[in-house]
Amino acid sequence: MMNSNVMQKNKKVSFVHKKKAIRRKNILFYSILAIVGLLMVLPTLVMVTSSLKTYDEYYSLHFKMFPTIWAFDNYSRVFQANANFVRWISNTLMHIVASTSICTLSTIFVAYGFAKFRCKVADVLFIVLLATMMIPWAVTMIPSFILWSRFGLTDSYWPLILPSIGGSAYYTFMFKQNMRGIPNEIIEAAEIDGANSMLRLWGIVVPNCIPAIVTMILFTTMGIWGDYLGPLIYLRTPQKFNISLGLNMLRALTEQGKQDTPMLMAASVLMAIPSIVMYFVGTEIFQKGISLQGGVKG
Amino acid sequence: MVGTPVYVGFQNFIDLFKYERFFYKTFENTFVFMGATTVLGLSLGLIFALMINSVPKMRRFIQTVYYLPAILPFIAGTMLWESMYAKYGILNSVLATLNMDPVMFMSTKNAMTSLIVMAVWGGIGGKITMFLPALASVPEELLESMDLDGANAFQKFFNVSLPMISPTIFYLLIMDIIGGLQAYGPMMMLGGGTATMTATLQIYNYAMTDRMMGYASAYAWIVFVIVLAVTFVFFKFGGKKVYYVDGD
Numbered sequence: 001m002m003n004s005n006v007m008q009k010n011k012k013v014s015f016v017h018k019k020k021a022i023r024r025k026n027i028l029f030y031s032i033l034a035i036v037g038l039l040m041v042l043p044t045l046v047m048v049t050s051s052l053k054t055y056d057e058y059y060s061l062h063f064k065m066f067p068t069i070w071a072f073d074n075y076s077r078v079f080q081a082n083a084n085f086v087r088w089i090s091n092t093l094m095h096i097v098a099s100t101s102i103c104t105l106s107t108i109f110v111a112y113g114f115a116k117f118r119c120k121v122a123d124v125l126f127i128v129l130l131a132t133m134m135i136p137w138a139v140t141m142i143p144s145f146i147l148w149s150r151f152g153l154t155d156s157y158w159p160l161i162l163p164s165i166g167g168s169a170y171y172t173f174m175f176k177q178n179m180r181g182i183p184n185e186i187i188e189a190a191e192i193d194g195a196n197s198m199l200r201l202w203g204i205v206v207p208n209c210i211p212a213i214v215t216m217i218l219f220t221t222m223g224i225w226g227d228y229l230g231p232l233i234y235l236r237t238p239q240k241f242n243i244s245l246g247l248n249m250l251r252a253l254t255e256q257g258k259q260d261t262p263m264l265m266a267a268s269v270l271m272a273i274p275s276i277v278m279y280f281v282g283t284e285i286f287q288k289g290i291s292l293q294g295g296v297k298g
Numbered sequence: 299m300v301g302t303p304v305y306v307g308f309q310n311f312i313d314l315f316k317y318e319r320f321f322y323k324t325f326e327n328t329f330v331f332m333g334a335t336t337v338l339g340l341s342l343g344l345i346f347a348l349m350i351n352s353v354p355k356m357r358r359f360i361q362t363v364y365y366l367p368a369i370l371p372f373i374a375g376t377m378l379w380e381s382m383y384a385k386y387g388i389l390n391s392v393l394a395t396l397n398m399d400p401v402m403f404m405s406t407k408n409a410m411t412s413l414i415v416m417a418v419w420g421g422i423g424g425k426i427t428m429f430l431p432a433l434a435s436v437p438e439e440l441l442e443s444m445d446l447d448g449a450n451a452f453q454k455f456f457n458v459s460l461p462m463i464s465p466t467i468f469y470l471l472i473m474d475i476i477g478g479l480q481a482y483g484p485m486m487m488l489g490g491g492t493a494t495m496t497a498t499l500q501i502y503n504y505a506m507t508d509r510m511m512g513y514a515s516a517y518a519w520i521v522f523v524i525v526l527a528v529t530f531v532f533f534k535f536g537g538k539k540v541y542y543v544d545g546d
Contacts, residue, residue: 029349036346037363040419044366046388047378059386063395138480138498139522142505142515226371229483233506244373251377261381268374279369
C-alpha cells in the first residue's frame, strides 16, 4: 500500500513536471516564432510606413519607424509620376481577363478529359503534361521569343495571352483530382436523362468543382498581376507596359541622385493590395471548398 | 527583329568556353545562390514548421504572417529590398541612428549574401505552408507509441516524422534546385555586377539586349544540361531515401 502511494505520488509529480516542461517549450517556441515573425513582417511594415513619409523624413539620418508628418500625397503623386499609370493598370486588367478566362476554360476541358475518359494513351499523355512543368524556363525563353518574333507579334500581349489556350499543367492536375472525386453515378444518371457530354460537363461536373475553379482563377490572376519577367521579354513601348513593368519605369526616375522612394513605396503598396486581398479570398475559398467527395445518396 | 539564322556549327559553344569573360564566374554564382537558398530555405522552413506544428494555438495566424512576404508582387518586393539595401536606404539609416557605420549591402563582397537573404525571406512562407500539412499527416498513433516507449523529441523526429515527410522534402528540394539554378530576377533588379551575375541573367542579357540569339541559346543549352544533370543526380541519390507511405 505504501508502495502504491509513493508510485502514485511519483506519477503525479512527473505528470506535473511534464506539463511544466511543455509550457516552457511553448514559451520558448512562441518567443522564437514571434521574433522571427517580426523580422518577416518588418520589411512589409517598412514599405507601408515609408510610403507615408515625406522625402526629407525618409532620407533623414535619424531613423524613425513611423512618420511624424503623414504624407498621404505620395499616393496621389504616384498617378502623376507617369502619364501612363492608369493605362498600365488597364493593360494588366485586360491581360488578366483574357488570359485567365481562356486558361480556365481550356484547363476545365482538358481536366475533364483526363478525369473521365480513361485509357492507356491518356495516362501517357498526362505524364507528358506533367513533364512540361519540369522544362527549365531558361530553355524556352529564347525559342519562344524567336517564334513570336517571326509571327511579328512581339511588343504586344499576344505572346502572353495565346499560350493560355494550352491551359495550365498544374491546375489540370488539380482539377483532374477534383473531378475524379465526383462519383460516376451522377454523371451516368444525367446521361440516362439524355444529357450530352457538354451538358454533363457544365451542368454536373463544373458546379461541383467551383471552389477549385475559383481558386485557380484567383491565383492565376494574382500571378499575372505581379508578372514581371514574362512581359519584360515581349513588351517594348511604355504605353503597353504591365503594371509591374510600369512600376519599374517609375523607379528609373531620379532627382538629386536619390530616388523619390516614398512615392515608389506608395506605388508598391498600391500594387500589393490587390494581391493580398486576392490571396486571402482565395485561401478562404480553398479551405472551405476543396473536397474530393461528390454528393451521392445511399 | 530576329534575322535569319546562320549555321556556325559549334562555334557558339567554343566561343563561350574560350572567350566569355565571366563564364565560369556565372556558374559559380549560380551554384552558390542555388545552394544557399535551398539549404537555408528548407532547413529554416522545416525548423519553423516544426515549431509552429508543436504549439497549441494561433498556428494559422503565424503561418499567414510567415507567408506574407511571398504574397507581395515580385516587383514590389524587390523594390522594397532595393530601397532597404541602398546607400542612403532604410537599413543604413537605422545603422546611422545607432551610430554605426553604413554597410554597402550591394558591394562586391556583400551582394550575394544580400540577395540570398532576400530570397530566403520570400521563400520560407511557401516551405512552411507545404511542411505543415505534411507534418499533420504523420499518424498520431506512431508518435504516441514512441512516447510510451520513452523516446525523446529528437528520436521521434528523425525516426518517424522525417521519413514520413520525406516526399515533401524531396519535392521542395527538387523544385528549389531547378528554380535556383535558373534564378535571374533578383540579380537583374538589384544589380551587384559580377558578384551576382548568374548564368540565366547572362542568357537574358545576350538574347534580349545584345540580340545574340545563337550565343545565348548555346549558353541556355549548357544551363539546361546542368539542370538535367543535377536533377538526375538528386533523383538517383535522394530517390532511394524517400519513404512513400503507400508503398513504392
